[in-house]
Structure formats: C-alpha cells, structure tokens
Amino acid sequence: MTRTHTATDLRYLAGFGNHHVTEAIPGALPPGRNSPQRAPLGLYAEQLSGTAFTAPRNTNRRTWVYRLVPSAAHGKFIPIASGSVRAAPLREVPLDPNRLRWDPMPFPPGEADFVDGLFTIGANGDVEAQTGVAIHQYAASKSMVDRYFVDADGEMLLVPEAGALLLRTELGILHVKPGEIAVVPRGIRWRVELPDGRARGYVLENYGAMLTLPELGPIGANGLANHRDFLAPEAAFEDVTGAVEVVQKYGGTLWSAEYDHSPLDVVAWHGNYTPYKYDLANFMVVGTVSFDHPDPSIYTVLTSPSEVPGTANADFVIFAPRWLVGENTFRPPWYHRNIMTEYMGLVHGVYDAKAEGFLPGGASLHNSFTSHGPDEATYRQASTRALVPQKIDDTLAFMFETRLPLRLTSAAASAAHLQPNYDAVWHGITKNFSS
Numbered sequence: 001m002t003r004t005h006t007a008t009d010l011r012y013l014a015g016f017g018n019h020h021v022t023e024a025i026p027g028a029l030p031p032g033r034n035s036p037q038r039a040p041l042g043l044y045a046e047q048l049s050g051t052a053f054t055a056p057r058n059t060n061r062r063t064w065v066y067r068l069v070p071s072a073a074h075g076k077f078i079p080i081a082s083g084s085v086r087a088a089p090l091r092e093v094p095l096d097p098n099r100l101r102w103d104p105m106p107f108p109p110g111e112a113d114f115v116d117g118l119f120t121i122g123a124n125g126d127v128e129a130q131t132g133v134a135i136h137q138y139a140a141s142k143s144m145v146d147r148y149f150v151d152a153d154g155e156m157l158l159v160p161e162a163g164a165l166l167l168r169t170e171l172g173i174l175h176v177k178p179g180e181i182a183v184v185p186r187g188i189r190w191r192v193e194l195p196d197g198r199a200r201g202y203v204l205e206n207y208g209a210m211l212t213l214p215e216l217g218p219i220g221a222n223g224l225a226n227h228r229d230f231l232a233p234e235a236a237f238e239d240v241t242g243a244v245e246v247v248q249k250y251g252g253t254l255w256s257a258e259y260d261h262s263p264l265d266v267v268a269w270h271g272n273y274t275p276y277k278y279d280l281a282n283f284m285v286v287g288t289v290s291f292d293h294p295d296p297s298i299y300t301v302l303t304s305p306s307e308v309p310g311t312a313n314a315d316f317v318i319f320a321p322r323w324l325v326g327e328n329t330f331r332p333p334w335y336h337r338n339i340m341t342e343y344m345g346l347v348h349g350v351y352d353a354k355a356e357g358f359l360p361g362g363a364s365l366h367n368s369f370t371s372h373g374p375d376e377a378t379y380r381q382a383s384t385r386a387l388v389p390q391k392i393d394d395t396l397a398f399m400f401e402t403r404l405p406l407r408l409t410s411a412a413a414s415a416a417h418l419q420p421n422y423d424a425v426w427h428g429i430t431k432n433f434s435s
C-alpha cells in the first residue's frame with residue numbers, strides 16, 4: 001500500500017486553466033504522443049474530457065492520465081440511500097417568497113464523513129439538462145479512508161468555514177483551509193481527509209458551464225482574482241489493492257460500487273481539466289474611490305456563464321477585507337430587490353450589512369425579487385456615522401448568486417436551525433419622511 005504525501009510536502013502547479021504537465025515518477029508520461037502502443041512503466045493511458053471534444057479552444061478542457069489500471073476496471077454501481085443529498089428539479093416545497101436565514105449548521109450526531117455530512121439546501125435548473133446549481137453545506141467528523149466520491153452531476157466549489165480539508169483526488173492532493181476555496185471538476189474521483197478532525201463549510205454544485213474567471217471590462221488586464229494564484233495539484237497516486245467503495249452522484253442519486261483497487265492511481269497526467277484551489281486573500285478588491293456603493297459583481301471570483309450574455313448560471317462573489325472611503329455615501333449594501341437569487345454564507349467575522357444573527361457556518365437566502373438590505377441597526381449606524389476612511393477587516397462573507405430562483409429541500413425548509421423570525425431584523429425601520 002502506498003499513500004505518501006502529508007499536507008506539508010505538497011507543491012502545486014500555478015495558473016488558471018493552464019495546460020499542466022506532471023509526473024509522480026519521472027518518465028511516466030509518454031513523450032511526444034498521448035497514446036503510444038504501450039505507455040511507459042506499464043501504465044494505461046486514458047483521456048478525461050470535461051468539455052465536448054469539439055468545444056472551442058478557449059473553453060476546451062481535457063486531461064490525459066496515465067494510471068495503474070484503466071478506470072473502466074470496476075463492477076456494477078447500485079443505488080444507495082441519498083441521505084440529505086438532493087438535486088434539481090426539486091419540488092418538495094413551494095417556492096417561498098420569504099427571506100430566510102439559518103443558524104450555523106449543526107454537526108450530525110455520530111461520525112459522518114464528507115459524503116455522509118452533505119446537506120442539500122436547495123437547487124435550481126435541471127441536473128440532467130446541465131443547467132442550474134445545487135447548494136449544499138457539509139459537516140464532517142470522519143476522514144474517508146477506503147471510500148471515494150465522484151460527482152457526475154456538477155463541479156463542486158468548496159468553501160471551508162471550519163477545519164481544513166485534504167482533498168485526495170485522481171490528479172493529486174489539495175490542502176484547503178478556511179479562507180481558501182477548491183473546485184473539483186465533475187467526473188473526478190476524490191476522497192476527503194480531515195486534518196483537524198472536523199470540518200464544516202459550503203458547496204456550490206454547478207451543473208452548468210464550468211466556472212471561469214469573469215471578464216474584466218474597463219478594469220483592464222489585471223485585478224480581482226488573478227490567473228497565477230489558482231493552484232492545481234501535482235500528480236500523486238495510491239497503489240492500493242483491496243476492496244474500496246466508490247460513491248457516485250449521478251442524476252441526483254447516490255450510487256455505490258466496490259472496486260478492488262484505489263481509483264486514485266494516476267501516476268502522471270497532462271492537461272487543463274483539473275481540480276484547483278485558490279486563497280481568497282489573493283483577491284484584489286476593487287471599489288469606489290469617490291461615491292456610491294457599486295454593484296457586488298465587482299467582487300466576483302468565479303462565474304459560470306449561461307447562454308444569456310452577462311447573466312450567470314452562477315457567480316461566486318466574496319466580501320473580503322477592504323477600505324470604504326465613499327464620500328456622502330451610504331456605505332453598506334443598499335436596500336434592493338434582484339431577479340438573481342442570493343445565497344450567502346460567512347467564513348469568519350461580521351458581514352457589514354447585518355449587525356447580528358448572520359454567523360459563521362450559518363447562511364441566508366434572498367430568493368429572486370425578495371426585498372432585503374441592511375438590518376435596522378446597520379441602517380441607523382451607517383446613515384449617521386462620520387464618513388472617515390474605514391477598514392472593513394477580519395471578515396470574509398460570500399455569495400452564491402444564481403439566475404434562477406432556488407427551490408429548497410424540505411429538510412432545509414423545516415430545519416431546526418432555520419431562524420423563526422428573520423423578518424424582525426427589518427422591524428423598527430420607521431418613516432423619517434418630513435415634507
């Protein structure tokens with residue numbers, strides 16, 4: 001059995017969407033061709049296509065892997081209980097026009113690995129039509145050892161809130177801690193170890209076009225999330241023989257198959273279809289240096305475009321430390337209604353639109369066209385404070401923004417940690433009008 005790497009000896013390959021080349025054993029990659037009659041070291045060659053063969057060059061994603069056994073070498077998948085995992089289309093409860101907020105998600109009783117601890121909040125679109133998203137939270141207390149996961153339904157954007165994750169994937173290992181994010185593409189096998197014993201966080205499962213960097217328009221060639229800060233793993237493999245379980249999410253259902261070897265047996269690979277991580281501290285925040293509160297699209301880290309120009313299937317947006325300097329400006333978010341649906345979570349600190357009740361590990365959902373904005377305490381404070389330069393610090397909130405309303409699971413809609421009276425945060429906002 002070979003399972004070598006620890007979190008400390010990990011090295012990464014830099015660059016968003018780059019064509020990387022990596023060998024865990026020198027000489028494992030065939031030079032000059034992808035598919036020689038016999039691949040080096042007795043390995044099997046296999047292509048993993050994340051986009052259609054014929055997708056335009058600038059969006060085409062594929063990786064060639066050189067592995068101990070072809071991934072085809074496995075038995076039958078059988079459906080298993082899906083726990084708290086659901087997929088779109090969801091029709092468990094009516095679409096709810098209320099603003100909703102949840103307390104921090106409790107850890108399940110007993111031990112739960114990452115898959116056991118996945119809890120679907122809601123979804124939109126249609127998993128089989130490869131459009132829309134599901135939003136999940138996870139709370140895990142046990143590492144996956146002889147158990148692997150693969151999501152054929154979407155790529156998974158992981159936002160850890162508590163505890164690091166060691167993601168052992170087919171293409172190598174990523175160590176991801178709160179303040180960082182990771183994306184695991186659809187169809188890649190992986191398992192999750194918990195270096196801190198427990199871990200909790202958020203997942204955007206993107207059924208649609210792969211997440212990419214947003215256009216920068218007049219911002220120019222630099223800024224927001226920069227290409228070079230996205231890190232893919234170096235090749236690392238497990239040479240493990242013996243019964244292991246592979247759990248596959250396929251069409252919204254969990255399926256299980258027994259393999260007689262670890263599916264993480266890729267010794268070398270080259271290509272641009274890879275898992276990756278990104279440290280949100282590297283995000284260059286752009287904001288006003290004159291007046292008014294800009295639209296939060298300037299805080300977009302990654303976007304999944306839809307076929308409608310400028311209208312994302314999903315955006316991943318962060319509210320990171322930054323200076324507020326706007327003159328004669330109400331500096332927190334304005335009151336608003338938005339056709340796009342806004343699901344928010346908090347990694348740490350306090351979010352500047354909510355004085356109380358929005359907590360790390362908790363979440364809010366402002367579905368399409370629901371009225372929201374600063375709570376009463378925030379309004380009072382921000383509309384009267386002296387407008388000296390102010391640093392928003394020690395905080396990291398984020399938003400999964402998606403173009404279709406989000407249908408909740410009945411479990412999320414009736415969860416014990418759903419706050420009973422979120423509307424009250426806007427009580428006490430009174431008329432100031434005088435003519």
Ligand SMILES: O=C(O)Cc1cc(O)ccc1O
Nearest residue numbers: 295296332333334342353372
């Ligand atoms: O609702 C929210 O708190 C998110 C948000 C932040 C912001 O600065 C502007 C609009 C917006 O929806």
Ligand SMILES: [Fe+2]
Nearest residue numbers: 336342366372
């Ligand atoms: Fe909003």
